Amino acid sequence: MCHNRVHTMNSSADETLEKPAKVRIWLAEMRAPFLTAAIVPVILGTCVAWAYSGIFLLDVFLMTLIAGVFIHIGSNIANDYYDHLSGTDDTNVDFVRPFTGGSRMIQRGWMSPREVFAEAMVFFVLGGGIGVYLAYTRGIEVLILGVIGIGSGFFYTAPPFRFVSRGYGEVFIGLNFGVLMTLGAFFVQTQILAWEAVVPSIPVAILITAVLYINEFPDHDADRDAGKRTIVVRLGRQRAAKGYAVLMISLYLSMLIPILLNLVSWYTILGVATLPIAVLATRTALTHYDQPLPLTPAYASTVANHLFTGLFLAWSYVMIGLGREPICVLIWGIVCITIASGFYIFTEKKAKAAALPHD
Numbered sequence: 001m002c003h004n005r006v007h008t009m010n011s012s013a014d015e016t017l018e019k020p021a022k023v024r025i026w027l028a029e030m031r032a033p034f035l036t037a038a039i040v041p042v043i044l045g046t047c048v049a050w051a052y053s054g055i056f057l058l059d060v061f062l063m064t065l066i067a068g069v070f071i072h073i074g075s076n077i078a079n080d081y082y083d084h085l086s087g088t089d090d091t092n093v094d095f096v097r098p099f100t101g102g103s104r105m106i107q108r109g110w111m112s113p114r115e116v117f118a119e120a121m122v123f124f125v126l127g128g129g130i131g132v133y134l135a136y137t138r139g140i141e142v143l144i145l146g147v148i149g150i151g152s153g154f155f156y157t158a159p160p161f162r163f164v165s166r167g168y169g170e171v172f173i174g175l176n177f178g179v180l181m182t183l184g185a186f187f188v189q190t191q192i193l194a195w196e197a198v199v200p201s202i203p204v205a206i207l208i209t210a211v212l213y214i215n216e217f218p219d220h221d222a223d224r225d226a227g228k229r230t231i232v233v234r235l236g237r238q239r240a241a242k243g244y245a246v247l248m249i250s251l252y253l254s255m256l257i258p259i260l261l262n263l264v265s266w267y268t269i270l271g272v273a274t275l276p277i278a279v280l281a282t283r284t285a286l287t288h289y290d291q292p293l294p295l296t297p298a299y300a301s302t303v304a305n306h307l308f309t310g311l312f313l314a315w316s317y318v319m320i321g322l323g324r325e326p327i328c329v330l331i332w333g334i335v336c337i338t339i340a341s342g343f344y345i346f347t348e349k350k351a352k353a354a355a356l357p358h359d
Contacts (some may be wrong), residue, residue, distance in 0.1 A: 029080065029119060032071045034303065037177050037208050038072035039065065040310030044204060045185025047314040048197050051321040053190045060138065060188050063130050067146070068181060070127030075153025076118035078107065082157035084113055089131045092187045124150055126295055138188045145184040146261075152176040157228075165228050170212045180206020199263055200313050202254045203271055207306035213240075214285060218292035241289035248278045251309075265320050267329050270312040276344040277305045279314045283353075297351045298358035304343055312336050 011085045019025075042065045084106045105111040111119075131146035153176070155161040156169050163169035166209060182201035187193055216223065216232040217240065224233045232240040255271045258264045281301035288294040 005229075007119065019108075025105060025110050026119065029077055029111060029116065031076045034076070034211075035072055036303070036307045036310075037211065038068040038181065040307060040314075041178060041181035041201065041204050042066050042068050042185040044200060044310050044314045044317075045182040045197055046189060047317040047321070048182070048200055049189035051317040052194070054321070055189050056280045057189055060134070061185075063134060064185050064188050067127045067130035067134070068149075068185075070123045070130070071146075071150055071153060072177070074120045074123035074127060075156065076152070077116055077123065078154050079157045081113060081120060082159075082162075084116070091189055120154075129306045134188055141187055141193065142184060145187075148180060149176050149184075151212050162228075164230055167229050167231055167234050170209050170216075170231055173212060174205040174209030177208045178202065195279050199258050200268060200317070203251055203313065204306070204310050206247060206251045206254060207302070207309060210244065211250070211302050213243060213247065214281070214295075214298050217241075217285075217289060217295055217298075237289045239319050241285045244285045245282050248282050251278065251305075255313075262309055265316070267316040267320050268313055268331070270316040270333055270336050271309050273312055273333060274305050274309045274340045276337075276340045277301050277308065280347060282306065290328050294351070294355065296354075300347060301343075304347075308336075308340060308343070 034310070042061070046061050046064075079105065106113055106116055128146065128150060131142060135141075135143035136148070148222045152172055156163050156173060157165075163172050179198060179201045182204060183193060183197045186197035216230045217237055220229075220232055220237055222228075225229050229343060231243070235243060252275065254271055255268060259269060260267050278301070284295060284298040284301070288298070315332065316329070320330070
């Protein structure tokens with residue numbers, strides 16, 4: 001019953017929307033709200049570099065940020081193209097906009113597959129070009145990290161590798177858009193590779209993995225039928241929901257254990273302030289794992305958790321660099337918990353309102 005309702009809502013939306021201006025279509029194809037996946041690790045890596053070295057090169061930061069965003073846009077668009085070729089998005093009737101089902105530009109007839117592929121290549125070339133310049137000016141390591149990043153983004157759905165169809169694409173993207181991107185942002189500032197940048201990147205890696213993972217729940221049937229063997233398809237929705245809970249537990253352990261082992265400053269406890277958001281997402285996933293629309297708070301909460309956790313961790317390193325007193329961390333801890341709790345309350349209210357019957 002739920003699947004039929006989602007099918008009807010999404011199909012009618014695709015059929016009735018008027019074609020917007022070309023620029024708006026291109027922007028929609030980029031899926032801008034999800035570009036935080038590239039923005040957060042670059043900001044975090046830069047803040048860690050400044051805290052531990054006192055170095056902050058604004059021009060290098062901006063170029064790194066733009067390159068990361070361009071590569072992410074290229075990956076998003078390429079994934080749309082290859083999901084169309086495989087039939088995943090074309091047969092998907094349970095998608096929940098804007099979180100799952102791709103941009104729908106090809107499915108709506110607003111862009112041709114050729115246009116989508118060309119747009120992806122443009123952004124890969126632009127991001128790669130900036131990466132080559134950074135490699136020339138900051139070190140060859142940038143080129144190595146960039147090739148891995150572009151390759152993992154492109155071959156996430158593209159043949160011959162199609163990482164997502166092999167059941168480990170989510171983890172692969174998590175490592176690249178978490179660990180490698182944070183480490184890369186750290187390196188271009190300091191010109192060294194250090195574990196100080198790896199440890200705080202792990203929560204971000206887990207969270208971007210969780211974003212991909214939870215968004216696969218409504219795509220389960222379409223992915224299965226298209227031979228796209230994601231982790232959710234392999235586990236089934238019910239067991240995958242328990243896997244999501246494991247991811248959230250791992251997330252907070254990845255922040256608490258380094259503090260207990262004195263691997264990072266206790267100031268990074270600010271990242272744990274997002275726990276209320278994780279509780280909401282986990283509860284929703286365990287309850288509504290087979291209901292695409294009621295699962296919406298879990299999609300939104302996971303994206304928000306990635307953003308807030310990354311920014312809270314980045315801010316903790318800013319305070320380390322500034323040499324702030326512990327009382328400042330306590331005050332900011334209260335602020336961070338308030339922000340996370342506010343998101344929890346707001347999202348839960350919206351979910352309850354959406355669940356009420358309408359005339």
